[in-house]
Each structure stands twice: as C-alpha cells, then as structure tokens.
Amino acid sequence: MSAPEKPAPPVNYWTKPYWNAANEGKLIIQRCLDCQKHIFYPRICCPFCFSDRIEWVPASGKGRVYTYTVVRSNAPSAFIGDMPFVIAIVRLEEGVQMLTNIVGCDPDEVRCEMPVEVTFERLNENFVLPKFKPAGSE
Numbered sequence: 001m002s003a004p005e006k007p008a009p010p011v012n013y014w015t016k017p018y019w020n021a022a023n024e025g026k027l028i029i030q031r032c033l034d035c036q037k038h039i040f041y042p043r044i045c046c047p048f049c050f051s052d053r054i055e056w057v058p059a060s061g062k063g064r065v066y067t068y069t070v071v072r073s074n075a076p077s078a079f080i081g082d083m084p085f086v087i088a089i090v091r092l093e094e095g096v097q098m099l100t101n102i103v104g105c106d107p108d109e110v111r112c113e114m115p116v117e118v119t120f121e122r123l124n125e126n127f128v129l130p131k132f133k134p135a136g137s138e
C-alpha cells in the first residue's frame with residue numbers, strides 16, 4: 001500500500017502570489033506600505049496597523065533557526081517515509097518567522113540560531129514548498 005498524498009496548502013487570493021512565487025523558486029513576503037513592517041504569513045491587512053495597503057517584496061531567504069523539533073515517530077501517515085524530519089520556526093533577516101522544515105542536513109545537526117537559507121522542494125505538480133537548509137550548503 002502506498003502512502004497517502006501529503007496535504008496541499010489552501011490557496012486564496014491573498015496567498016496566491018506567495019505560492020506562485022514559490023513555484024518559480026522565489027520567496028516573497030508582504031510589507032505594509034503604511035508602517036513599513038514585514039508581514040508573514042500572508043494576510044489581507046497589516047496585523048500591526050490594520051492598513052490594507054500591503055505590497056509583496058522579495059525576501060532575502062536568509063535567516064536563523066528560532067526553534068525546532070525532530071519528528072522521529074508518530075508522524076501522520078503521509079509523512080512516515082520522511083522520518084526523522086525537522087519542523088522548525090525560522091526567523092528571516094526581515095524579522096518575520098516561518099513554520100517550515102530544515103532539510104539538507106542530519107536532523108541531529110540542527111541547532112537554535114543556526115544560519116539557514118531558503119531552498120525549494122516540489123510537493124506535487126501544483127506546489128513548491130519553501131524550506132530551509134544550512135546556510136552555504138549545497
């Protein structure tokens with residue numbers, strides 16, 4: 001029996017630009033035109049000043065591991081084949097935090113404050129997921 005398909009992210013009009021960019025291997029985030037703060041996850045208005053004047057800007061793709069956990073057992077069935085895998089919160093240089101995976105290294109090598117950079121993994125024919133790997137790694 002093959003593993004069930006991994007769930008795909010929900011897409012709506014305010015997240016569509018993010019997923020379109022990811023499909024092209026680009027990481028973009030929102031920035032408020034009124035208070036200038038960066039925003040992630042995508043929203044329809046600024047969570048700081050409630051302005052609806054929001055633009056999309058390229059993100060550096062560089063950040064540090066804020067916190068993480070290594071999943072070694074009891075993953076949902078679609079993810080069993082990936083174990084062990086790392087679920088992390090990465091804080092980008094822009095200040096926003098992303099829930100993501102750390103890939104491209106042994107899970108035991110991951111540390112808080114480790115420098116990481118974005119990489120892209122195709123989930124299926126419709127989605128590419130931004131993930132993070134140790135900075136400077138292949």
Ligand SMILES: [Zn+2]
Binds near residue numbers: 033035046049050051
């Ligand atoms: Zn704002």
